[in-house]
Amino acid sequence: MTMAWTWTFESSTGEVTGRSEEFDNRGDAESWVGEAFGELLEQGIDQVRLFDGESEIYGPMSLHAENN
Template sequence: MSLPTDGFGAWRWVLHAEDGSDVRVDGYDDTFASQSDAESWIGEVYPDLLDHGVVAGTLVEGDREAYRMSLEA
């Protein structure tokens, strides 16, 4: 799904490795129409992301960081 990135409206996750660096995982770079959709998605796929070395994510709307969260227990 492709959404405009005019600063607002497009939600996405920036994924992070244990060392704090950003991680790109093929197939896990979706954008979302709402914060709720983005949060539901990460709730479904976080076990797979952990398997790819992702330990945290930052939810971003356009160019604004909403919050960062750990994917680990």
């Protein structure tokens, strides 16, 4: 059984505000978020989490640049 890779979109407080389209593999999902993060920020999304089916792989990952 093939699981779909998806991103959940979250506010800075961790409230889930949406979910991405489904991807066939992790590489495609990670490539997509790398290309789309600017648009996601414009939509008010602060962070994302990567899921393989219902299993969280990692996150939250901030979409904001680190200010050092």
